Amino acid sequence: MPIISALTLYPIKSCAGISLQTATLTEAGLSHQTLRDREWMLIDSNNQFLTQREYPRMALLQPELADEKLMLHAPDMPALEIGLIPATPGTLVQVQVWDDLVPAYDCGATAASWLTRFLGVNCRLVRSHPSSQRCANPKWTGDIKVPALFSDGYPLLLISSASLEDLNQRLLAQGRAAVPMDRFRPNIVIDGVEAFEEDYAEVLIIHKTNAAQQSIQLQPVKPCPRCPIPAVDQASAEVGPNPVDILQSYRSNPLLEGAVTFGMNTIVRQGAGQTIAVGDALELQLAF
Template sequence: MPTITDLTIYPIKSCAGISVSQAIVTAAGLCVDGVHDREWMLVDLQGQFLSQREYPLMARICCTITAENLYVNYDDMPRLVLPLIRQPDNNSEKSIPVVIWEFALNADDAGDTAAVWFSQVLGKSCRLVRFSEHAQRFANTKWTGDKLVPTRFSDGYPMLLVSQASLDDLNKKAIAQGRTQVPMNRFRANIVLDGIEAFEEDYAETYSIGDEIQLRPVKPCPRCPMPAVDQKTGEVGPNPVDILQSYRANPIVDGEITFGMNVIVENGIGHRLSVGDEVEIAIAF
């Protein structure tokens, strides 16, 4: 029976993820102890989002969740503390315009202390923003149909699912070419599924977990240069997407190289996903 073998949330877009044993399903993605996936994001002084594509060392910025705070660490820098409880009367949480891909919205500025901290880490003036409680951003209805699907600062969809067999298939080809295997974290999935064939996730219609949760894959995930970034060191090396180019060009997305599926929630908002959960897959014919 297919099972969930890993759940990961990324509190700050493009920074290190947190592997967890359980997470709550929300319409906009996974949530752990009140912290949502891609709830924070770094932007330059013009409001454009920053990512590992330009700043690979972001992979080494790590987060820890407690009941009251999100703690952020990087090498020998003093730990940054981000309170989870919003303080609307605090001037540090003023709304500022930001842009993620083609989408413009207002986000809550996390204050000067955070801005100085991240600017020092990246060597570039930037600010940290948090997805506003009043903001709305939706996935592309070209792929979700008539369903309005909220998302925060993800690249475009609430969750990304990858199968372990797909990674194993890639690594077999890497070894055959004399290259080093890559871990799953290069692909920054939220859900890792084992017990299915390589790339079987491409053909799923729905994933059902228990009696409550049903997820629906809507779009294959096109791949950018980020899988070349070692998530432990922040160093850029050979890109595993180069190997995928020989067999993963996907006509559904104009020939882009895909790995993993973006999924949305059909049922089960508020319910809990756990590592070890069995998953029933309906195949689309």
């Protein structure tokens, strides 16, 4: 029986995640208490978003939810407190996320100074504005309007542990080290399916035990093209050989003009507002 084996929420785009036992589903992704996935983001002096692609030390920025506050930790730095409900909203700015220009709140000079000091590049922290209309590409969502906040483009990334095991067997066969799942930064990891079976899922259904609740339906909509980030050790921020070069030999996807894909971008078709948990059983319905 397929099950959910891990849940991870990434409050700040391209920074470390928070491992969860339970999470609430929203149309824009996972949430937990007052935190939403990829609700915050770092920007440079031109208001362009920053990621581990250019700044691998972002992997060492570890958020923590404590006493209704978001604390940000980094090596050799005092903790940074980020207000979840600021007394006064920050300055409204327009920020660039890939091809989208969207409104955001600037989180202030203290956060900017702390992050600039740690990363060694002039940067600021921003938070998604409620008026933002950024959405996933309707080409892949079936013209369903799906909010995306600051994610690369979709609210959820789902990967099976069997897919990672398949990759690791190939890495080991070539004398290379296996890699952990966090190199690929999924929100949801599932067990109990064959390698890459998630690629062919039409829908994943979680049946709720409470008869008053609807079944939850998650729909994988687009294979996830991989970038340089899997080369970054998420524990040390060291950049090593990219496992994507192994994937290149067997995961080139004609649907994306030959891009190497690993994992599935996923949307919530039914069940927004409901809770999912590690250990929840899934019914995986294939598209053929």
